[in-house]
Amino acid sequence: MVITGASGGIGRATALAFAREGARVALLARNRPRLEALASEIRTNDHREGLILAADVCSPVEIQKGIEQVMDRYSRIDYLINGAGVIFFNPFLELSLEELQAMMSVNYFGTATCIRAVLPVMLRQRSGHIVNIASTAGRRGFPMETGYCASKFAVVGLSEALRMELNGTGVGISLLCPGIVDTPMSRDFLSLPGIREEIRPISADRIAFRILDMVAEKRVESILPFSTKLVIRLNSMAPRLADWIIRKRVNRIAALISKSAAQP
Ligand SMILES: NC(=O)c1ccc[n+]([C@@H]2O[C@H](COP(=O)([O-])OP(=O)(O)OC[C@H]3O[C@@H](n4cnc5c(N)ncnc54)[C@H](OP(=O)(O)O)[C@@H]3O)[C@@H](O)[C@H]2O)c1
Known part of the structure; x- marks a missing residue:
């Protein structure tokens, strides 16, 4: 199996969970270096070997080479977990064009590039399963996340259309x-004083178990936590009500941010 974003929080937890299952x-x-540390942890814990692919998902050449290495070593690919991602938070006009492009390049084109490299292998095998890690921000827009939402909406569209194909x-x-x-992606945000009373983040291990479940049951989609899933469902029927619910929470978070900025 191939896991992109394996040096990060969700990718790492997912690699450990799958290795524990014998993958x-x-x-x-x-x-x-982070991949090497993870590979050595996998070797120690589970006596499995982790193949290291130091590559940039924005480079089709590097990704193709990486997939060839996997095929040389394992001769098949049963799962591809697309976890590589980046985020830049800011109001839309304060995001640079480079930041907007980086999110689209890594989150959307990176995912598409990895699928394009692995899918021919899976089609030849007539078996395989791909998990795309989008976000609740790929199902509903959130302020300060315009570029991130756009890139994740693109991943959602790609996933739905490809599922049909x-x-x-x-x-x-x-x-x-x-x-x-x-995870490290949300570390700065979650370190704001008082934020953890407002938001209970999901652990990376819980996400890894959800991915194991999804591939075992071949689930089409999973949105979590349940409270956000409800807002997303509500959004399709009453978008202004969804705006209101989200705005209330965002305002509370904005107050925490200004309070922390005001502290010496
Ligand atoms: N954390 C959250 O709150 C959250 C919520 C919803 C969805 N997600 C999504 O979940 C996925 C994993 O995020 P995370 O929370 O585990 O974040 P993370 O800890 O920051 O990890 C991000 C991973 O992406 C990799 N990456 C970034 N740019 C890359 C590139 N150009 N080529 C190859 N790899 C690249 C990073 O590795 P290198 O820097 O070593 O390349 C790292 O392994 C992302 O797609 C993210 O958008 C996260």
């Missing part, structure tokens, strides 16, 4: 849309 994991991200091929695709997860 042979190929760990893909740019930070080689792949029907009957033996290759499945699942879409995972988590809310805030306790």
Whole structure:
């Protein structure tokens, strides 16, 4: 199996969970030392070997080479977990064009690039399963996350359309849309004083177990936590009411941010 974003919070937890189940994991991200540390942890815990693929998902050449390495070593790929991602928070006009492009490049094009490299293998095998990690921000817009939402909406669209195309091929695709997860990506946000009384982040381990479940049951989509799933469902029927609910929470968070900025 191949896990992108393996040097980060969710990718790491997912690699450990799958290795515990006996999977042979190929760990893909740019930070080689972190991948090496994870591979050695997997070797110690589970006596499994983790193949290190130090590659950038924005480079189709590096990704193709990485997938060739996986095929040389394991001769098949049963799962692809697309977890590589970046986020830049800011009001829309304060995001630079480079930041907007980076989110689209990594989150959407990176996901598409990895699928394009792995899918021919899975189609030849007539089996395989892909999990795309989008976000609740891929199902509903949130302020300060315009560029991130756009990139994750793109991942959602890709996943739904490809699911239809792949029907009957033996290759499945699942879409995972988590809310805030306790990982390095959300560390700055979650370290704001008082924020954890407002938001209870999901643990990366819980996300990893959800991914295990999704591939075992070939689930089409999973949105968590349940409270955000309800707001997303409500959004399709009453978007202004969903705006109101989200705005109330965002205002409370904005108050915490200004309070923390005012502190010396
Ligand atoms: N944390 C959250 O609250 C949350 C919520 C919903 C969805 N998600 C999504 O879940 C996924 C995993 O996020 P996380 O929370 O685990 O974040 P994280 O800890 O920051 O990890 C992000 C991972 O993406 C990799 N990455 C970034 N740019 C890359 C590139 N160009 N090429 C290859 N790898 C790259 C990073 O590795 P290198 O830097 O080593 O390349 C790292 O392994 C992301 O898609 C994120 O959008 C996160």
